[in-house]
Amino acid sequence: MSAVAAQKEKVVAGHPIDQMLRHDRLPHILCPGCGIGPVVHCYAESILESGRHEDEHVCVSGIGCSGRAAGYINVDSYHTTHGRAIPFALGIAVQNPELVVTVISGDGDLTAIGGNHFIHAARRNVDLNIICINNFNYGMTGGQAAPTTPTGATASTTPYGNTEPAFNLSYLARAVGASFVARWSIFHVRQLKEAILRTMEIRGFTFIEVLSPCPTGFGRANKLSRGLSMMEAFRDRCQVENGAPQIGPLTVDITDTSKPIVLGNFLDEEREPYGPVVMGPVTKRGPAEWAAVRKTRYDDERHA
Amino acid sequence: MPDDIHSGADSVNPFALRQPMDLDNAKLPRGQVHIIPERCKGCDYCIVFCPKDVLVNAKAINAKGYHYPVVADGKENECVHCRFCDLICPEMAIYTEDLSGTEETE
Numbered sequence: 246m247s248a249v250a251a252q253k254e255k256v257v258a259g260h261p262i263d264q265m266l267r268h269d270r271l272p273h274i275l276c277p278g279c280g281i282g283p284v285v286h287c288y289a290e291s292i293l294e295s296g297r298h299e300d301e302h303v304c305v306s307g308i309g310c311s312g313r314a315a316g317y318i319n320v321d322s323y324h325t326t327h328g329r330a331i332p333f334a335l336g337i338a339v340q341n342p343e344l345v346v347t348v349i350s351g352d353g354d355l356t357a358i359g360g361n362h363f364i365h366a367a368r369r370n371v372d373l374n375i376i377c378i379n380n381f382n383y384g385m386t387g388g389q390a391a392p393t394t395p396t397g398a399t400a401s402t403t404p405y406g407n408t409e410p411a412f413n414l415s416y417l418a419r420a421v422g423a424s425f426v427a428r429w430s431i432f433h434v435r436q437l438k439e440a441i442l443r444t445m446e447i448r449g450f451t452f453i454e455v456l457s458p459c460p461t462g463f464g465r466a467n468k469l470s471r472g473l474s475m476m477e478a479f480r481d482r483c484q485v486e487n488g489a490p491q492i493g494p495l496t497v498d499i500t501d502t503s504k505p506i507v508l509g510n511f512l513d514e515e516r517e518p519y520g521p522v523v524m525g526p527v528t529k530r531g532p533a534e535w536a537a538v539r540k541t542r543y544d545d546e547r548h549a
Numbered sequence: 550m551p552d553d554i555h556s557g558a559d560s561v562n563p564f565a566l567r568q569p570m571d572l573d574n575a576k577l578p579r580g581q582v583h584i585i586p587e588r589c590k591g592c593d594y595c596i597v598f599c600p601k602d603v604l605v606n607a608k609a610i611n612a613k614g615y616h617y618p619v620v621a622d623g624k625e626n627e628c629v630h631c632r633f634c635d636l637i638c639p640e641m642a643i644y645t646e647d648l649s650g651t652e653e654t655e
Contacts, residue, residue: 253620254582260641272640277590277615282639290636432598434636472592472639480598 265289265299267319275310278472280431280457284378285314287434288349291441292320295345303346305334307354310385311378314349328358331366331373338372342520345374345445352379352393352454356414367421367450369519374444375452377414381499384462395498399466414454416492419512424449426492426512430456432479433508440510449518456497456506467500475499478506485509580630580645582620588642591615595634595643601627604634618643 259268266289275281292302304322306315307330315322325333330350338346348355355363355377366373382400383389390400392412399406415428425447429437437455444451458464458475469475478499487509489495495507569575582603589611595618596604603624606616620628628645635644 252581253625254584254618257583257585260585260644262641262644266641272588272590272642275639277639278592278594279639282641283637286636286638286641431637434633438636473594473597476594476598 262286262289265292265319266317270317273313273317275313276459276461276472278458278460278476279310280380280455280459280472281311281314281378283431283434284311284349284376284437284455284457285317287438287441288314288347288376289318291438291445294442295445297345297445301344303334303337303344305330305337305346305348305350307348307350307359308385309351309354309383310380311349311351312354314378318349328354328360329362330354331359331362331375334373335362335366335371339519342372342518346372347374347376347445349376349378351384352377352381352412352414353383353391356412356417357392364417364421367418367423367452370422370424370449370516372448372518373450374441374447375418375450376441376455377452378455378457379414379497380457380459380463381411381497382459382463384459388459388462388466393497394463395496395500398463398500400463401466411496411498413492413496415452415511416495418452418454419492422450423452423512424515424518425451425453425510427452427510428454428456428497428508430479430483430506430508431458432476432483433485436485436508436510443510443513447513447515449515456499456508469499478502482506483508487511488513576649578630579626579648580628581648582628582634583644583646584617584619585642586611586617587613588640589615589617590640591617592639593618594637594639598637599634600631601629603627 299320302320304315304318306312308327315324323333330348334346334348379393381393382391389402390407394400394407395411397406415426419426427440440453458472460472464470482505484505484507486507489511492511498504604618605621607619611617630645630647
């Protein structure tokens, strides 16, 4: 028994995942070795495998390189203002709870410019899936230091090394009340896809931090000038600790080669998502009436 | 590291050297590599991270001047359709097709 002899490579014009992409815009504008492509690919495959119709998926993104993701995904998508991807997505998710709303954006957009939106959406547990592509700097504007730039790393605004400590995004998301927190890298595409599929099932605020190579913005200044060198760092230094109870010490420092990078699905605790507030007609109520309203509302919630 | 397990004959655990019972019947999946050369930007992820080292850089270049990947000489039947190149490619420029279902009878 022998299989059909495979040929050498077959040159074709399209990819099977092109059905979920606006393939007339490919090849995309992103640099060689950028990690946004694999995230878009994993997200597109997850849509196909999610069991939900593609019209039920919405992709929202902010400004930055990763903000381009919404432009390449062929589902209903929004490209919003800087840092405001979560407020737009919150409106969509609260107005139509049937939709699966995914925010694909960068670390600067989500946690620096839009930091307050992020923490309050997580606090309310709005039904959103956040995919935060962490490339350790502001890539599109020329490699400036971001809140995620590791201490000591060189960026175009920190030529003598960054003096600030870096944000631990997974720890932040867990602390402010996310239902699902995971951290994967572009090298761990299969686990990333499984995590995205899981977040599509969960009702509530989910957060996936994706460590991504940024050869042009971050890498050139830090001796990681090819995407490959950062990918090899992910391959050699990453440890998987699913369900790690203490994410706090697990900061990501891509430039310090002595420390491991800890990845995993850190938290998976589904809880009641934020729903639209039911507003009654405006009537004048005294303290006794308000007490009755509060009592019914809390009783309803308790017995729901 | 587990290297010391295999370093000396005294420390070899015979139960660790068993072979799978269905080794003779097990079949590796087979894949056919498909490439879209004009999308490639030459990041080399597929070439370096292919577990079977099936791919090499082409001598030719595409319109943007990048050496896209091609299947190495003599590795035509090595692809096991693990899809890692497909998932990891930032440009959606490579994919593999499962050939296991299209077997000829002997």
